[in-house]
Amino acid sequence: MLTKTDAYLRSVQQLQKKVFRRGINYSLDRFITALAALGNPHHVCTKAIHIAGTNGKGSVAHYITNSLQYMGHTVMTYTSPHIYDYTERFSRNSAPISRGVFSELFDAVTAVDPDDCLSEFECLTAMAFQFAKRYPVDYAVIETGLGGRLDATNVLPHAVAIITDIDMDHTDILGDTLAKIAYEKAGIIKPGATVITHADQPTEVMAVLQSVARDRQATIHQAVWEKGDFHSRNQALVSTALRVMFPEREPVWEDVLANVISLFGRFTPMEYRGVPCWVDVGHNVSAAKAMLGMGLPISEWVVGMQRHKNYEAVFQFLVDNNQSVRLFEFNPGVAAPYMALPEHLRERVGEWRVATDTVVRNTLFFGSFHMMKALQKGFLLDA
Secondary structure, eight states: OOOHHHHHHHHHHHHHHHHHHHOOOOOOHHHHHHHHHTTOGGGGOOSEEEEEOSBOHHHHHHHHHHHHHHTTOOEEEEOOOOSSOGGGGEEETTEEOOHHHHHHHHHHHHHTOTTOOSOHHHHHHHHHHHHHHHSOOSEEEEEOSSOSTTSGGGGOSSOEEEEOBOOSOOHHHHOSSHHHHHHHHGGGOOTTOEEEEETTSOHHHHHHHHHHHHHTTOEEEEEOOOSSOHHHHHHHHHHHHHHHHOTTTOOOHHHHHHTSOOOTTSSEEEEETTEEEEEEOOOSHHHHHHHHHTTOOOOEEEEEOBTTSOHHHHHHHHHHTTOOEEEEOOSTTTBOOGGGSOHHHHTTEEEEOTTTOOOOTTEEEEEOHHHHHHHHHTTEEEO
């Protein structure tokens, strides 16, 4: 008999094979069939909060989960990706599920997928719904994986929709304009739903959101953010959502949110071999703009991004803004390689290696979740 650890590792190996074999499947047909075979576990998520957007989804999920717990509710949270362990994606009252439960959920889902048709994300999403069915909760906080309209999470029958900042990302799948991307994100808006988004979304984005909401008789509530860092921006969304969802409670949400510890990797202060620095899992130009907009004394950027991301645009933005930048190829074959940069960028961008290179005070490590694993191996320790 397999131990719980062995069973978990077997599950992870099978999930990773799905990634290498199939990649992303941007359709819902076969996923809906698999859910039906499971007894439609997503239907138990009668109080769901569905989060889409380009940046900030994970932080918003974290803040709203903790706020609901503060009110005494039991909350299941499903986010992606993970940094160290697949179990991080599933939590009940902020506690990740055990590896044993993970394997049990995985086995339940693969039992209704005998031909191994489900993608990695479809399998994980089905596991999240099955988790909510087996371990009942008051609220399910669900983060989309990619887009919204055809994302596997969008089988939820109804949900409060929170749409974070929208910018250019995954343009090969979601579209090459802000309006097209906004349309995909707006796909999570259900008929008659409550929608929360930023009041200062780009004009073309807000026009799409309002059009979709009007067609589906949904109501948009706009969060106003005046100043501060991106943490306070995400908190403004959550504060607005809570006021709309619980008008009778009206606690001081700002005080509640101020006491929630931010997620790791969201401009987290750390020490790299004794040198104070920051780490942030931003991976697009919009996130880089947010970092610069905070006005902090970033001395250098060490950027590690996956090769399928638009890393060239990020490096171009940083050098155009006179930032000192080095590229971190954290995993050959996965990370963007230095030699893939155009020559004009290589003249301005250096290389950084975890095994040999040091950092200066106030360096910002910026990029992929996968980069964090490589940094951990380089003795990245809590400050």
